[in-house]
Amino acid sequence: MRTLFKFAAAVVTGTLLSGCGGEDFTGAYRFKDSSMNGTMVLNVHGDEAELFGDLGKGGIKPLGKMSVSVKDEKLLLDAVNSSTRLVMKRNVDERSLDCLNCKVLGMRTDEHVWKYDPEGPYDVDQMLKEQARKNEEALNAELEKIQKEALEQARRDSEAPKLTPYEGDWVYQRTTKHDPLTIMGIWREKQVRVWSFKFENMDRLGYEVPGFEVTDAGLKIGDGSKTHLYTLSADEKVLTCQDCNKPVSWAKADPKKNLSDRHYARKMAGNP
Incomplete structure (x- = not known):
C-alpha cells in the first residue's frame, strides 16, 4: 500500500512539474x-491578451480582446466578441512568434513573424487612460488658443478704425547690404x-501679422518684448x-505705384 501511495504521489508531482514547465x-x-x-501589437498577460495598433504620435487604437490558452506548445487566442481564433507558436529565435493563420486578421497570407518587444507586456488600460488625458489636455489647449485668437482679433478689429492716419504700404529703409526688403501694409x-x-x-523670406495698438504717443507695432512705438513725420511719409x-x-x-515692381521696391528700400 505504501509503495502504491508513493507511486501515485510521484505521478502527481511529475504532472505538476510538467505543467509548470x-x-x-x-x-x-x-x-x-x-x-x-x-504597428500591430499583440499584448499577452496571463489568460488574457489584447491586440492594438501603435500609431506612434497618433497614440494607440484598441483592436480587440482575446482569451489565452496553450495547447501542444501553441498559443491559442480566442476573440472575446467573435468566434475568431488566432494561432501562434514560438519562433526559432525562442522569443518572437510565428503566426499560423494570420488571414483571420485580414492579412494576405497566414504565416507572419511577430517580433518580440522587450518593453512588454503593456498595461493597455492605463495607456488608454493616459492617452485620453493627453488628448483632453490638447483639446483644452486648442480651445484656449482659439479663444485667445478670437479675443485678439476682436481687439484688433476695435483698434482698426484708428489706423486711418497710418494707412498705406510702407517700405523698411535698409541700413546694411544684408538687410532684407521688407514691406508693411497698414x-x-x-x-x-x-x-x-531677399533683396x-x-x-519671400517670411510673413507675419504683428500686434498693434494706436495710442496718443503713436502707433505701437509688435508683440511682447518686440513691441516698438512709431511716429509719423510731419508730411506723413x-x-x-x-x-x-x-x-x-x-x-x-x-499709392499710384505697385511694390510688385522689383525696381521700384528696391529703390524704395535703398541699397546701402
Missing part, C-alpha cells in the same frame, strides 16, 4: 509591413501685415521708431 507566452509582440500606417480693413523678401531676387536700439524707419510707397 509549459510554454509561457507572456509578453508583447509586434508586426508591421509596408501597407500598414502603424490698412483699416486688413490691419497690419509684414512681408520680407537680390525678391524670394515716414514712420520712425522711437524706442528701437538702432535707427529704424519706413518710407511710404507711392
Whole structure:
C-alpha cells in the first residue's frame, strides 16, 4: 500500500512539474509591413491578451480582446466578441512568434513573424487612460488658443478704425547690404501685415501679422518684448521708431505705384 501511495504521489508531482514547465507566452509582440500606417501589437498577460495598433504620435487604437490558452506548445487566442481564433507558436529565435493563420486578421497570407518587444507586456488600460488625458489636455489647449485668437482679433478689429492716419504700404529703409526688403501694409480693413523678401531676387523670406495698438504717443507695432512705438513725420511719409536700439524707419510707397515692381521696391528700400 505504501509503495502504491508513493507511486501515485510521484505521478502527481511529475504532472505538476510538467505543467509548470509549459510554454509561457507572456509578453508583447509586434508586426508591421509596408501597407500598414502603424504597428500591430499583440499584448499577452496571463489568460488574457489584447491586440492594438501603435500609431506612434497618433497614440494607440484598441483592436480587440482575446482569451489565452496553450495547447501542444501553441498559443491559442480566442476573440472575446467573435468566434475568431488566432494561432501562434514560438519562433526559432525562442522569443518572437510565428503566426499560423494570420488571414483571420485580414492579412494576405497566414504565416507572419511577430517580433518580440522587450518593453512588454503593456498595461493597455492605463495607456488608454493616459492617452485620453493627453488628448483632453490638447483639446483644452486648442480651445484656449482659439479663444485667445478670437479675443485678439476682436481687439484688433476695435483698434482698426484708428489706423486711418497710418494707412498705406510702407517700405523698411535698409541700413546694411544684408538687410532684407521688407514691406508693411497698414490698412483699416486688413490691419497690419509684414512681408520680407531677399533683396537680390525678391524670394519671400517670411510673413507675419504683428500686434498693434494706436495710442496718443503713436502707433505701437509688435508683440511682447518686440513691441516698438512709431511716429509719423510731419508730411506723413515716414514712420520712425522711437524706442528701437538702432535707427529704424519706413518710407511710404507711392499709392499710384505697385511694390510688385522689383525696381521700384528696391529703390524704395535703398541699397546701402
